[in-house]
Amino acid sequence: MSYNNPETQAIRLQTERSQHREHSTAVYLTSSFVFDDAEEMRASFAEEKQRNIYSRYTNPNNHELVQKICALEGAEAGHAFATGMSAIFSTFAGLLDSGDHVLSARSIFGNTHTLFTKYLPKWNITHTYFDVNDLDTLEALVQPETKILYIESPTNPATDIVDLALLSTFSRKHNLIFIVDNCFATPYLQQPIKFGADIVIHSATKLLDGQGRVMGGIAVGNADLIDTVYRFARITGPALSPFNAWTLSKSLETLAVRVEKHCENAHKLATWLEKHPKIRQVRYPFLESHPHYELAKKQMKLGGNIVTIEVEGGLQSGRVFLDNVRMCSLTANLGDTRTIVSHPASTTHGKLSAEERLDVGITDGLIRISVGLEHIDDIIQDLENSLEAIQ
Numbered sequence: 001m002s003y004n005n006p007e008t009q010a011i012r013l014q015t016e017r018s019q020h021r022e023h024s025t026a027v028y029l030t031s032s033f034v035f036d037d038a039e040e041m042r043a044s045f046a047e048e049k050q051r052n053i054y055s056r057y058t059n060p061n062n063h064e065l066v067q068k069i070c071a072l073e074g075a076e077a078g079h080a081f082a083t084g085m086s087a088i089f090s091t092f093a094g095l096l097d098s099g100d101h102v103l104s105a106r107s108i109f110g111n112t113h114t115l116f117t118k119y120l121p122k123w124n125i126t127h128t129y130f131d132v133n134d135l136d137t138l139e140a141l142v143q144p145e146t147k148i149l150y151i152e153s154p155t156n157p158a159t160d161i162v163d164l165a166l167l168s169t170f171s172r173k174h175n176l177i178f179i180v181d182n183c184f185a186t187p188y189l190q191q192p193i194k195f196g197a198d199i200v201i202h203s204a205t206k207l208l209d210g211q212g213r214v215m216g217g218i219a220v221g222n223a224d225l226i227d228t229v230y231r232f233a234r235i236t237g238p239a240l241s242p243f244n245a246w247t248l249s250k251s252l253e254t255l256a257v258r259v260e261k262h263c264e265n266a267h268k269l270a271t272w273l274e275k276h277p278k279i280r281q282v283r284y285p286f287l288e289s290h291p292h293y294e295l296a297k298k299q300m301k302l303g304g305n306i307v308t309i310e311v312e313g314g315l316q317s318g319r320v321f322l323d324n325v326r327m328c329s330l331t332a333n334l335g336d337t338r339t340i341v342s343h344p345a346s347t348t349h350g351k352l353s354a355e356e357r358l359d360v361g362i363t364d365g366l367i368r369i370s371v372g373l374e375h376i377d378d379i380i381q382d383l384e385n386s387l388e389a390i391q
């Protein structure tokens with residue numbers, strides 16, 4: 001039986017039951033898989049027969065997770081990784097050759113920026129950044145060696161929304177592989193492949209797990225491209241643990257209800273913060289005041305769970321704010337059931353220069369709130385107390 005609704009796919013797509021007829025999928029904590037005879041072993045290694053050989057390559061739990069994300073994203077194929085960063089690195093390393101060039105949005109996750117600036121140049125792979133708020137400059141930045149166009153939407157942490165349809169048309173025109181890090185939206189809110197993306201990447205550590213438990217990453221998309229990425233990964237070994245794959249697959253069963261509630265809380269919080277006198281600016285994609293509100297409405301089902309604020313008084317006020325939260329957590333993650341407040345300028349984006357940070361919309365006083373699933377009144381009360389502490 002096939003299911004079309006994402007809520008059902010995320011629950012009912014399941015690895016074939018074993019002889020024990022378990023209801024929930026078993027955890028296949030095994031390094032390798034056995035063969036009946038020499039011929040089966042030969043045919044499997046020769047890839048004449050599709051089956052599990054070794055968990056660095058494939059595993060039933062990883063396969064179940066990949067099948068679910070493929071269904072949710074509308075992708076042909078996928079592969080799961082140990083972390084979001086290993087998904088990103090393996091995708092670049094698998095698809096790019098020495099001498100290739102990447103055109104990337106400037107506003108990307110700090111560690112992805114470090115990949116571009118510090119590690120990919122070791123293999124003579126270069127990049128050029130573009131401003132997601134000035135897509136007219138793109139045409140002039142394409143080089144004969146450009147192979148990949150890379151973006152995040154919404155961006156981390158400024159929550160800029162990037163026009164997926166426009167960039168996919170641009171990528172087709174210039175024969176580029178269009179890759180979208182869809183981690184902030186999740187496939188429940190946005191499916192970049194429907195707008196023409198070739199590959200979608202996730203840090204599954206975030207909303208896909210949603211409970212701050214396990215690390216994971218995934219890349220899904222065009223089958224030929226994913227096969228190239230998979231072949232790099234099965235040799236180099238950034239495999240997702242089957243236990244983490246099992247945990248993530250269970251998490252997906254509640255993705256729709258969790259994300260709906262995250263968005264409801266985030267929208268309520270952003271609306272409340274917008275009226276607060278100590279807040280200079282609030283950004284949330286589904287607030288009418290957001291510069292890309294119309295585009296967000298076109299591309300996304302709801303506004304996501306990230307709200308950013310700029311408190312009056314800059315860096316000093318930002319520190320006072322963080323020092324005075326009582327319930328909300330100060331931690332590196334996002335997309336958890338627990339509300340998390342963080343200061344990108346001194347943490348995730350600390351490796352960027354002050355000028356580079358400003359280029360991607362990160363001022364010293366910017367605070368990122370990953371809105372959780374606690375009761376909205378308790379979230380507001382904690383943040384209100386914290387804002388009161390600012391002189």
Ligand SMILES: Cc1ncc(COP(=O)(O)O)c(C=O)c1O
Pocket residue numbers: 083084085086109152156181183184202203204205206215216217
């Ligand atoms: C947008 C985005 N992409 C990728 C990553 C990297 O994911 P991971 O920490 O699972 O390696 C992160 C982590 O914060 C992120 O925010």
